[in-house]
Amino acid sequence: MKPEWLQLLPASERAKAEAQWASMEAKLALLEEILRLRRLERYSRRSESLDESQLQLLLQEPSVQKAELIQEAQLAENQPAPAAPKTARQPHPGRAPLPESLPRRTVTLARPQTVCPACQGETRVIGYETSEELCVEPARYFVRVTRREKRACPRHPENGVATAPAPARILPKGKLSDELLIDTLVRKYQWHQPLYRQAAMLAQEAGVVVDRHTLDDGVMGLGQLPQTLREPMRRERFDLHYAQADETPVGVKSPLVQGRLHRAFLFEYSHPRGVVVFDFRMGRGREGPRQFLDGFTGILQCDGYAGYDDLAPPGSPETLVRAGCLAHMRRYFFKAHEIAPRETEALAVVEKIAAIYHLENGVIDPATRLALRQGQSVALMAELKTLIQAAQAKALPKSALGRACAYALGQWERLEVFLRDGRVELDNNWCENGIRPVTLGRKNWMLIGSEAAGPKIAAILSVIETCRRLKLDPRTYLREVLPALAQWPLPPVEQYTPLAWQKTQPVTAA
Numbered sequence: 001m002k003p004e005w006l007q008l009l010p011a012s013e014r015a016k017a018e019a020q021w022a023s024m025e026a027k028l029a030l031l032e033e034i035l036r037l038r039r040l041e042r043y044s045r046r047s048e049s050l051d052e053s054q055l056q057l058l059l060q061e062p063s064v065q066k067a068e069l070i071q072e073a074q075l076a077e078n079q080p081a082p083a084a085p086k087t088a089r090q091p092h093p094g095r096a097p098l099p100e101s102l103p104r105r106t107v108t109l110a111r112p113q114t115v116c117p118a119c120q121g122e123t124r125v126i127g128y129e130t131s132e133e134l135c136v137e138p139a140r141y142f143v144r145v146t147r148r149e150k151r152a153c154p155r156h157p158e159n160g161v162a163t164a165p166a167p168a169r170i171l172p173k174g175k176l177s178d179e180l181l182i183d184t185l186v187r188k189y190q191w192h193q194p195l196y197r198q199a200a201m202l203a204q205e206a207g208v209v210v211d212r213h214t215l216d217d218g219v220m221g222l223g224q225l226p227q228t229l230r231e232p233m234r235r236e237r238f239d240l241h242y243a244q245a246d247e248t249p250v251g252v253k254s255p256l257v258q259g260r261l262h263r264a265f266l267f268e269y270s271h272p273r274g275v276v277v278f279d280f281r282m283g284r285g286r287e288g289p290r291q292f293l294d295g296f297t298g299i300l301q302c303d304g305y306a307g308y309d310d311l312a313p314p315g316s317p318e319t320l321v322r323a324g325c326l327a328h329m330r331r332y333f334f335k336a337h338e339i340a341p342r343e344t345e346a347l348a349v350v351e352k353i354a355a356i357y358h359l360e361n362g363v364i365d366p367a368t369r370l371a372l373r374q375g376q377s378v379a380l381m382a383e384l385k386t387l388i389q390a391a392q393a394k395a396l397p398k399s400a401l402g403r404a405c406a407y408a409l410g411q412w413e414r415l416e417v418f419l420r421d422g423r424v425e426l427d428n429n430w431c432e433n434g435i436r437p438v439t440l441g442r443k444n445w446m447l448i449g450s451e452a453a454g455p456k457i458a459a460i461l462s463v464i465e466t467c468r469r470l471k472l473d474p475r476t477y478l479r480e481v482l483p484a485l486a487q488w489p490l491p492p493v494e495q496y497t498p499l500a501w502q503k504t505q506p507v508t509a510a
Contacts, residue, residue: 241298
């Protein structure tokens with residue numbers, strides 16, 4: 001709102017003053033937005049329950065802690081508020097039954113009083129009150145002693161001694177069995193337990209002292225074997241002509257840098273509900289995706305990262321179609337709404353995106369999806385674009401809403417690819433969910449010990465995540481496949497990928 005004193009200025013100076021005032025208002029709005037964003041990052045959403053006067057008092061105290069803010073927010077929440085209309089309470093669904101596949105151990109408790117108090121006769125059992133509870137036995141470790149029979153003929157000692165052949169092992173001559181090493185590998189890369197913690201658990205629970213480096217050598221020895229599956233899994237990935245891609249940084253010990261970790265990257269290339277392949281690279285440049293995706297034709301769905309642009313070698317035709325991610329776009333608008341909740345433009349965009357998602361909620365069949373998209377989503381996307389263009393016209397270019405609009409309109413052609421192909425997901429969330437365990441694990445095992453270990457870890461993660469998507473038990477799969485991959489000469493590895501191995505398993509009744 002322009003102040004009244006501007007009208008008192010001479011006409012020659014008024015236009016310049018009004019322009020300066022508008023510029024100052026725009027800068028103030030941008031600074032307030034930045035301040036609100038920092039407040040959200042520091043104090044979380046608890047700060048939204050405080051009024052401006054409370055926030056000003058807190059911001060004047062540099063040492064204020066989040067616990068103090070939570071206490072202040074609770075005081076604000078406890079103030080009397082207008083009574084909200086009562087809603088019907090949904091009935092509790094009840095306790096979920098324990099799986100029938102688990103073995104049952106029945107414990108019968110006899111009633112101590114077996115005499116009728118009226119006639120002093122013996123009472124009879126007429127039934128039982130039954131309840132179930134989930135129990136556990138701590139893991140039991142044992143030592144397997146293998147005795148190989150030796151035979152010799154007492155009448156012909158010159159023939160020497162014959163010994164029973166040693167059983168095949170993934171890593172021969174070690175004191176750790178295949179089962180223990182596979183369990184260690186799964187615990188680290190599926191459940192994110194670092195090796196030093198597993199070594200401590202062995203010492204405490206079983207009284208067995210195993211050096212962490214021994215576990216590490218065993219896990220890396222196992223990790224070398226799945227590397228042979230990388231190329232056949234990559235071909236399985238390419239056969240569907242649709243892939244999702246994402247990447248995450250990992251710290252690596254490297255002579256390239258001194259005094260800190262080198263910033264390497266794990267790239268994920270996957271198919272929703274299908275094969276996942278991780279690729280380790282020492283950098284985030286375009287060369288990594290270009291090498292991995294060499295020969296791939298079809299649709300690549302990812303975020304707006306420029307490293308996936310122009311992947312075809314110079315002089316060759318472009319064979320990739322880039323598809324965008326609605327979830328990435330939505331996050332920008334949702335953040336803009338968090339910063340300025342009283343503004344309606346960002347919220348309107350978020351609600352329109354929700355309508356697109358709701359339209360095909362639970363629909364998986366590509367043909368059904370395509371029919372829904374052609375019939376209704378095309379119009380919804382057109383309305384969404386109109387909303388974004390209108391919001392951009394009102395927003396400051398450097399504000400959160402302005403940046404959200406710029407990102408969405410810059411990606412619009414890619415965001416509409418899903419309208420023409422029922423296979424394409426609305427977003428890249430399948431890929432992000434596959435790479436999220438790496439982020440969780442990185443906080444536990446913290447770093448990769450060397451550049452040579454990177455491809456091994458990528459191969460392990462590829463197998464673990466593919467088994468999860470195909471609903472395979474990774475321990476069962478690894479126990480059967482790794483001994484075969486350890487043989488020489490190497491068997492045809494195409495038949496040992498998780499997808500190929502799943503096809504050889506008997507179909508179990510649901």
